[in-house]
Amino acid sequence: MEKKRAKNNRTLTVEPDEIERLQRLITPAEQLTVGLDFDNRIIQGDLLCVLDRIPDGVADLIIIDPPYNLSKNFHGLNFQARSHDAYLAYLRSWFHRVCAKLKPAGSLYLCGDWRCTAALQTVMSEELTVLNRITWQREKGKGAMHNWKNGMEDIWFGVKDARHYYFDVEAVKQKRRVIAPYRQNGKPKDWVETSEGNFRLTYPSNFWDDISVPFWSMPENTDHPTQKPEKLYAKLILASSREGDLVFDPFLGSGTAAVVAKKLNRRYLGVELNGEYCLWAAKRLCLAEQDASIQGYVDGVFWERNTLAVQRSHTALPDEE
Numbered sequence: 001m002e003k004k005r006a007k008n009n010r011t012l013t014v015e016p017d018e019i020e021r022l023q024r025l026i027t028p029a030e031q032l033t034v035g036l037d038f039d040n041r042i043i044q045g046d047l048l049c050v051l052d053r054i055p056d057g058v059a060d061l062i063i064i065d066p067p068y069n070l071s072k073n074f075h076g077l078n079f080q081a082r083s084h085d086a087y088l089a090y091l092r093s094w095f096h097r098v099c100a101k102l103k104p105a106g107s108l109y110l111c112g113d114w115r116c117t118a119a120l121q122t123v124m125s126e127e128l129t130v131l132n133r134i135t136w137q138r139e140k141g142k143g144a145m146h147n148w149k150n151g152m153e154d155i156w157f158g159v160k161d162a163r164h165y166y167f168d169v170e171a172v173k174q175k176r177r178v179i180a181p182y183r184q185n186g187k188p189k190d191w192v193e194t195s196e197g198n199f200r201l202t203y204p205s206n207f208w209d210d211i212s213v214p215f216w217s218m219p220e221n222t223d224h225p226t227q228k229p230e231k232l233y234a235k236l237i238l239a240s241s242r243e244g245d246l247v248f249d250p251f252l253g254s255g256t257a258a259v260v261a262k263k264l265n266r267r268y269l270g271v272e273l274n275g276e277y278c279l280w281a282a283k284r285l286c287l288a289e290q291d292a293s294i295q296g297y298v299d300g301v302f303w304e305r306n307t308l309a310v311q312r313s314h315t316a317l318p319d320e321e
Ligand SMILES: C[S@@+](CC[C@H](N)C(=O)[O-])C[C@H]1O[C@@H](n2cnc3c(N)ncnc32)[C@H](O)[C@@H]1O
Pocket: 045, 046, 047, 048, 065, 066, 067, 068, 074, 077, 224, 226, 227, 228, 229, 250, 251, 252, 253, 254, 255, 256, 257, 271, 272, 273, 274, 277
């Protein structure tokens, strides 16, 4: 049944007459053959069956956003919460094989929440040198009467070779509002005055509080239950890959990693089980050809949440979950 949507709801949908065209942009797992070019490809299929057909060492950057250890329905795929040991076994069933796809100087990010983060750290340490854990304050979260509402996620950062990996900190600088505008000889020290307020360009830390989860008035939004924001993946991709590099996402979902890779002139490869999610990803990739903007990332800098006038003007405030 078709969903009723509010007037300003910009959630992406795929119309019946678009399906055939979009499907041509998706490669079913059964069609993967030896010698196939894996550049800019969305593969529809089960990761566990697909992995052996993807050559090792193809990816410069891997971003993994797996099912967390929560009971969640991904439009038909019912992932069930399980014990720590059972979740660890689930991660081990694919993580090491995914790492094999990484180039020797490649980087990998693995997303999770507090519940599964110990298991994530374990598998990361088994295969990579862990360099950091980013904490993303995602704001939205389900209220709990007998516990603290969960508003945080973790993103583990690891590399194959800690002496040789790419990291461009200049590409991910953050524009922050200056709270105490200090002046020296009457002139702003390390900050600039603009019509929008006073700002300073800062180096990013591993605490990210400038990114909201996609919501209904944002054009990047889909009905995927756990879609990641484009701004979040833009930071990972800009810091840890060069233009032309290949970004691999083994749990592609609605296509965020592929879409951001394309917008930032990287190549992409994604695997997703659900056919409808693949269609959303394909449509987002088509739309990226006309509009390569990433909300919150303007003129090469990341703006704090709600500081950018242009951002405020075309979005409404998020509704609470
Ligand atoms: C947490 S979501 C990823 C969301 C994604 N980052 C986005 O921005 O839309 C995990 C995805 O993995 C997919 N998935 C789960 N098991 C899979 C498998 N064995 N093979 C391929 N995809 C799988 C689910 O359908 C779901 O879309």
